[in-house]
Amino acid sequence: MASEIEVGPASELTPGTVMGAGRYAVGNADGELFAVTRRCRHLYADLANGSIDEAGCLVCPWHGSRYDVQTGRMVLGPQRGFEKIPGLDAFYKALTVVLPLGRGRVVQRDDTLYVE
Template sequence: MTSSAQSSVPVAELAGGAVRRVGDSAVGLSRGEPFAVSRRCRHQLADLSAGSVDADGCLVCPWHGSRYDVRDGRMVDGPRGFLAFHGPTPGYSGLVRLLGRVLPLRVRRALRRGDVVVVDGG
């Protein structure tokens, strides 16, 4: 018998663009809709569950600001920096953006059920 593991997070913990870890997913609300994507940034593997959701509904990496479309997991804006440097790196950022488009974040099913967001463990 196969069962699907599920985990959840209270909606209140996702207010104001907050993102939380649920298993191996980063979970949040984008334009009021729940999302769940894999937690590791394609740039330097930062934990995206420590990131935030911006005004455009994109998941923003906490390390160098890479932005992801949570609907399909693709990087829409590359990093601003490398390691401890936080500034422009145009050629390098373009290469990382390409990688983020070729290897998007994994998108999982996330549903709002009352006052919690439930993530399907797949």
């Protein structure tokens, strides 16, 4: 199907793993597969290089913002010094209410994952 993006073998997306596929960061949050657009709303870090925290949020590799992968909204703003800037956390949270990360649907056919 033309609108699908191949992710790779399902066996490679183990719990806690994030990988890139086209414009998506695709991950496995404790068995729940997700796909969100891969540019952080803060300074556009590649979220495919991020990690998944204990709550199942996607963590930005640059400044530690955390995203709810179901809604695409930021649940914790930029850290590593940025958290000291008054209002920044609230600004980015509000921004991603209006402009959340895009979400795709991860499907598996045979042993291969796709985003549609």
